[in-house]
Amino acid sequence: MEKLLEVSSLTAGYGDGPAILDGAHLSVEPGKIHCIIGPNGAGKSTLLKAICGMLKIRKGDVKFKGQSLKGLRPDQVLRKGICFVPQERALFPKMTVRENLRMGGFSLADKSGLEKRIDEIEERFPILRERRDQHAGTMSGGQQQTLAMARTLIIKPDIVMLDEPSLGLAPKIVAEMFDIMRLMAGEGITILLVEQNALTGLKNADWGVVLDLGRTLFEGPADEVLSDPRIQELYLGGKKAA
Template sequence: MTLLEVKGLVAGYGSGPDILRGIDLTLEAGQIQCIIGPNGAGKSTLLKVICGILKPRDGEVIFEGESITRLRPDQVLKKGICFVPQERSLFPHMTVGENLRMGGYALKNARETRKRIKEIYRQFPTLKQKRWQAANQLSGGQQQMLAMGRAMVLSPKIVLLDEPSLGLAPLIVEHIFEIVRQFKENGITVLMVEQNAHKGLEFADWGLVLDLGKNVFDGPADTILADPRIQELYLGTRRVQEGI
């Protein structure tokens, strides 16, 4: 079942040029879809339009068959689409527990929030152990875990993750992708952007390549990983093999 559809999306900032130049995307329920592409391709911009932070100049965002193109970010969140931005946007001076409770604020149901936070602590013992610590005292990986945990408290239908593994050590990256898989296991559909294209596609069902504001290729993640043209242009495989 198609959960989210993006059709002919055109967007840019202020009076600047078009950054997205006609993007199409289809996200199936239960899928992990990974968007890859060079720096500046418009990947983050696309997520910002989907979650309502940036209004598009043309095109449509359709969620469960209904247009959400003109909705505000809080309305999009209420529909069940939760955005975890690249900068994670935690409350730095609040504790881990408080950050999780802030995540649940939109639920307006204290008992349900408590139940879900308990479940998050069960899935992430590290967060439980650090629940009295301020978010800014956590390591980068723990902060990412907290940002993802906070999204999970809302139990959204779709989570949008922008570069969840950025700047993290390889061992931690592995852990972060396990959490991405946990979203899927909890029945949450994932649309993520990853600069770590290999790893992202390894964990994804579907891949989409974005370049110069357009979708240039999409297909099953393993097909994309194995495609020699995509390897050469977007995965840097050839360069590694040639030792450049």
């Protein structure tokens, strides 16, 4: 089966600086949740940035539906259907919830169906309808993350990439965020997430990727990653998966 997204032997870095990624690879299958784990500074965020066009691909390739994304700008990658939610969520804090949803459609050439699409999204996420006139910056962390994820749906993306969506959220809210991801995956939207809490991330994912020192050390079914004794030792704090 052809992969939806295929990262191979990727080398990338910031400006003229050293290579941060050097030998990263990743295979992404449609409608599945993929979780990238690895220690601080491993290059996890850098990998998502390289996929979405924020960093130049120096060597290797990123292929989406069989076509190289090399040389494309972030807005062009977005238009192809790959949406990136950075760690800081990139909401407009002084704009209302509804206005933030509208901004999600910024890249759409045809905006005629935009308001209807926003209505549909409000329907699915009642909290966003309830808070539609509230400034995004005054919402709780979980509500802001919900908004950031819901906003990606405006463009009907193929892939949503999330950098540390659970950061700073209480466990119950983290579980809700994974429910939303599962829902999105159930609709055929492929999720690629970076998760600091490796155990939680992998338990909720179908596919796991271990990145360290800019290289992919392992990728495979999430339960295999969880049960690998060496990965447990090095990256899961020695904890056995429950």
